[in-house]
Amino acid sequence: MPVITEIADLKRIYQRRVPRMFYDYCESGSWTEQTFRENTTDFDRLHLRQRVAIDMAGRSTRTQMIGQDVAMPVALAPVGLTGMQHYDGEIFAARAAEAFGVPFTLSTMSICSIEDVAENTSKPFWMQVYTLKDDDFMQRLFDRAKAANCSAAVITVDLQLLGQRHKDLKNGLSAPPKLTPASVANMMTKVQWGLGMLQTKRRFFGNIVGHAKGVTDASSLTTWTAESFDQSLDWDRIRQFRKMWDGPLIIKGIIDPRDAAEACNVGADAIVVSNHGGRQLDGALSSIRALPAIMDAVGDRIEVHFDSGIRSGQDVLKAVALGAKGTYIGRAWVYGLGAMGQAGVTRALEVIHKELDMSMALCGHTDITRVNRDILMIPRDFSDAWL
Numbered sequence: 001m002p003v004i005t006e007i008a009d010l011k012r013i014y015q016r017r018v019p020r021m022f023y024d025y026c027e028s029g030s031w032t033e034q035t036f037r038e039n040t041t042d043f044d045r046l047h048l049r050q051r052v053a054i055d056m057a058g059r060s061t062r063t064q065m066i067g068q069d070v071a072m073p074v075a076l077a078p079v080g081l082t083g084m085q086h087y088d089g090e091i092f093a094a095r096a097a098e099a100f101g102v103p104f105t106l107s108t109m110s111i112c113s114i115e116d117v118a119e120n121t122s123k124p125f126w127m128q129v130y131t132l133k134d135d136d137f138m139q140r141l142f143d144r145a146k147a148a149n150c151s152a153a154v155i156t157v158d159l160q161l162l163g164q165r166h167k168d169l170k171n172g173l174s175a176p177p178k179l180t181p182a183s184v185a186n187m188m189t190k191v192q193w194g195l196g197m198l199q200t201k202r203r204f205f206g207n208i209v210g211h212a213k214g215v216t217d218a219s220s221l222t223t224w225t226a227e228s229f230d231q232s233l234d235w236d237r238i239r240q241f242r243k244m245w246d247g248p249l250i251i252k253g254i255i256d257p258r259d260a261a262e263a264c265n266v267g268a269d270a271i272v273v274s275n276h277g278g279r280q281l282d283g284a285l286s287s288i289r290a291l292p293a294i295m296d297a298v299g300d301r302i303e304v305h306f307d308s309g310i311r312s313g314q315d316v317l318k319a320v321a322l323g324a325k326g327t328y329i330g331r332a333w334v335y336g337l338g339a340m341g342q343a344g345v346t347r348a349l350e351v352i353h354k355e356l357d358m359s360m361a362l363c364g365h366t367d368i369t370r371v372n373r374d375i376l377m378i379p380r381d382f383s384d385a386w387l
Contacts, residue, residue, distance in 0.1 A: 003352065004347050005351070006312070006351060007312060007332045007335060007348060007351055007352070008274050008294050008311075008335075009313050010332075010335040010336045010339045010340070010344055010347065010348055010351075011027075011335040011339075012337040012341070013335075013338075013339035013344075014085075014334070014336075014337075014338035014344075015027075016191055016193055017190060017194055017294070017338055017339060018085055018086075018190060018338040019183070019186050019187045019190050019193060020171065020178065020186045021168075021171035021172070021173050021177060021183060021186075022081065022084050022085050022173075022177075022338075023338070024167040024168065024171055024173075025081060025165075025167070025168055025171075025173055026079070026085070026165075026331055026334050026335075026338075027170065027331065028165055028167045028168070028279075029165070029277065029278035029279050029282065030163035030164055030165050030278065030279050030280060030281070030282045031163070031164060031166070031282035031283075032282055033278065033282065034278075034282055034283055035131075035275055035278035035281070035282050035283060035284050035285075035286065036277065036278030036279070036282075037278070038278075038286040038289075039275070039277065039278050039286045039287060039288070039308045039309030040311060040335065041286075042286040042288050042289050042307045042309070042382075043288055043309060043310075043314075043318060045314050045379055045382060046288070046318045046361055046376050046377070046378060046379075046382070047376070047377040048317070048318075048359065048375055048376065048377075048378065049363060049364075049375050049377060050133075050362050050363065050364075051363060051364030051373070054065065054364045055287070055366070056361040056366060057366070058366055059357055059360065059361055059366045059367070060366065060367055060368065061073070061353065061356055061357055061360070061368045062368070063326075063368050063369050064252075064325075065103065065303075065305065065325060065326035065327070066152055066208070066248045066250065066269050066270050066326075067248070067302060067307070068103065068151065068152075069101075070101060070102050070103065071100055071101030071102055071353070072102065072123075072316070072352075072353050072356055072368065073316065073320055073324070073325065073326045073327055073347070074102050074136070074316055074326070074327050074328070074329060074352060074353075074356075075093075075097075075103040075104070075105060075126070075154035075305075075326060075327070075328050075329075076093060076097045076102065076103065076104045076105055076328070076329060076330075076333050076345075077105055077307055077329060077330035077333075078105040078106060078107035078108075078110075078128030078154060078156070078252075078330075079107055079326035079330050079333075079334055080107045080108075080109030080110065081109065081110075081111065081173075081175055082107070082110060082111060082112075082334065082337065083110065083111020083112050083175075083200075083202050083203070083206075084111060084175050084177070084203075085334055085337050085338045086193070086337045086338055086341055087110055087196040087197050087199055087200040087202070088111075088112055088116075088199075088202055089112070089337050090106055090107075090110045090111065090112035090113065090116070090117055090165060090242050091112050091117055091120045091121075092337060092341050092342035092345065093333060093337055093342070094106070094117050094120070094121045094125055095120065095121060095342055096333075096342045096343075096345035096346045096349065097125070097345070097349070098122065098123050098125075099346065100120050100346060100349045100350075100353075102329070102349065103125065103126050103151075103152075103156055104117075104121075104125040104126065105125070105126040105127070105128050105328070106125055106126070106127055106128060106150075107128050108127075108128055108129055108130045108141065108207055108208075109130070109205055109207070109208070109231065110205070110206060110207055111175060111202050111203065111204065111205065111206055112202050112206050113206030113207050113208075114127065114141075114144050114145060114148045114150070114207060115144070115148060116202065116206060117148070117330075118148035118149065118150075119355065120160075120244055124149045124150055124151035125150060125151070126150060126151060126152040126153070126154055126250075127141075127145040127150040127152070127153050127154065128153075128154040128155075128156060128252070129141060129142070129145075129153055129154065129155050129156070129241070130156055130159060130229065131155065131156070131157060131159075131160065131229070131230045131233045131237065131238070131241070132197075132229060132230055133195065133227075133228055133229070133230045134212065134213070134227045134228060134311060136213070137211070137212050137213070137228075138241065138244060139244050140211065141211075141257065142241075142244045142245045144207075144211075145245075146245075146247070150247070151247065151248065152247060152248040152249070152250055152269075153247060153248070153249050153250070153384075154246045154250040154251075154252050155238065155241055155249065155250070155251050155252065155270070156252045156253050156276075157238065157251055157252065157253040157254070158252075158253030158255075158274070158275070158276050158280050159229065159276065159280065160229055160230060160231045161229060161231055161255070161286060162229070162231050162281050163276070163280040163281065165279060175203065175204060175205060176203040176204070179212075187194040191215075193338075195317075196341075198219060208224070208225075212224055212228075235266055237261050237268050238251070238266050239267070242266055242267045242268070248269045248270075249261045249267065249268045249269050249270075250269060250270045250271070250272060250305065251266070251268045251270075251272065252271070252272035252274055252307065253269045253272065253274050253275075253276060254271045254272065254273055254292045254294065255273065255274065255275050255284060255285060255287065255294075256290070256294075257293050257294050257296075257297035257298070260273075260294045260297055260298045260302075260304075261297060261298055263298075263302070264301045264302045265299055268302065269302070269303060270303035270304065270305055270325070270326075271294075271298075271302055271303075271304055272305040272306065272307050272328065273287050273290055273291050273294050273304060273305070273306050273307065273324070274287055274306070274307035274308050274328070275287050275290075277308050277330055277331070278308065278309075283361040285305060286308070286309060287307060287308035287309060288308075288309060288315075288318070288319065288322070289308075289382060289383075290376075291304075291306055291319065291320055291322045291323065291324065292323075292382070292383035293383065295323035295324075296323060299323050303325050303326075304323060304324055304325060305325060305326040305327065305328065306319040306322075306326070306327045306328070307327065307330070308330075310327055310328070310329050310332065310352075311331070311332055311353075312352065312355050313351070313353060313354065313355025313356030313357070313358075313359060314355055314356070314359045315327075315350045316352060316355075317356055317358050317359050317360055317363070317371065318376065320368060321371050321372060321373055321374075321375050321376050322373060322376070323373075329348070332348050332352065333345050333348050333349070336348035336349075356368070358367050363375040369378075
C-alpha cells in the first residue's frame with residue numbers, strides 16, 4: 001500500500017489506474033485551460049500569517065453549511081460520469097462522505113441514479129440539477145430527489161451550453177466508452193478498472209436513461225443531451241425551479257458580483273462562487289480571485305460557498321478566510337476514487353482535514369468559524385479584480 005500524504009499522491013495512482021478518456025475528462029479545462037490553471041495557481045498568491053505562542057489545544061473544524069452540521073467546511077462537489085472513474089463510483093463516494101461527516105452532491109449526469117445512492121446510504125445527500133428545457137423532466141427530477149430524502153438542491157447555472165474541452169472531443173468521451181482501437185488498447189492496460197466495471201450493470205447516465213422521454217439507450221441519450229440544455233435560461237426561469245423545490249436551495253456557478261446580487265433575489269439559501277472548474281469560459285477569473293468582490297457585494301445577504309481549484313486543506317482555509325462558509329472539492333475526491341475507491345475518497349478527506357486543522361492552528365486559530373482575512377497577506381491587485 002503506497003503512503004498517501006497529499007492529494008498529489010492520489011492523483012498519480014489515479015492516472016495509472018483509470019482509462020485516459022476519463023482521466024482527461026477530470027483533469028482538463030476548456031480551450032487553452034488558462035482558467036483551469038489559474039484556479040489553483042492563484043491560491044499560491046495568498047500567503048498565510050503564521051502566529052506563535054498561542055494555545056493550540058481544543059481545535060475544531062466543525063461548522064455548518066446551510067444549517068447542516070459538517071465535520072469541516074467541505075462538501076463533495078457534483079462531478080458527472082463518476083461511475084466511469086470507478087464502478088459504482090457515486091455510491092462509494094457518498095458512503096465516504098457520509099462516514100466522514102461532510103455533504104455529498106450527486107450530479108444530474110451521474111452513472112448511479114438518485115435511487116441507487118439513496119438505497120446504499122443512510123443519511124440525506126444533496127442533489128445537483130442542471131437547467132434543462134424539459135419542465136416535465138425537471139419536475140420529476142426534483143420529485144425524485146424529494147422521495148430520496150435529499151436535503152438540498154444545487155442548481156448549476158453556468159452550463160447553458162458546453163464549453164469546448166479539446167481532450168474530450170479528441171478522446172471521443174462517452175458513457176459507456178466507445179470501443180475504438182485506441183480506447184480498447186488503453187483500457188486493456190487498466191486491468192483493475194476493467195475488472196471493477198465487470199462487477200456492475202451501471203454504465204449509463206442513471207438519472208436520465210429510462211427517466212427522460214424517449215431516452216432508452218446511449219444513442220438516444222446523446223441526442224437528448226444535445227437538445228436539452230436551456231440556452232434561454234434567465235432569472236425568472238430560476239424562480240420557476242425555486243417553486244419546484246421547497247427545500248434548501250443552492251445556486252452554483254456565480255463568478256460576477258452582479259449575478260450574485262441577482263441570485264439573492266430568487267429565494268436561494270446559498271450561492272457557490274464557481275467557474276465550473278475552468279471548464280466553461282476560458283479566460284474567466286479564477287474563483288478565488290472572484291470571491292472577495294462577491295463577499296463584499298452580498299456576503300451579508302446570503303450564505304456564500306466556494307468551488308474550483310481546491311487541492312489542499314490550506315486552500316480550504318484561504319477560501320474560508322476570505323469569507324466562504326463552505327467549500328467544495330471535485331477533482332481531489334475523484335483522484336481518490338479512481339485510485340482506491342471508497343477508501344481513496346476517505347483518504348482525500350483525511351488529507352484535506354489534517355492540512356486544514358494544522359494550518360489553522362499555525363495561523364493562531366482553534367475554531368474554523370472564527371477564521372477571517374487577518375490570517376492572509378493579500379496582493380494589492382488580488383481583490384481589485386473587477387476594477
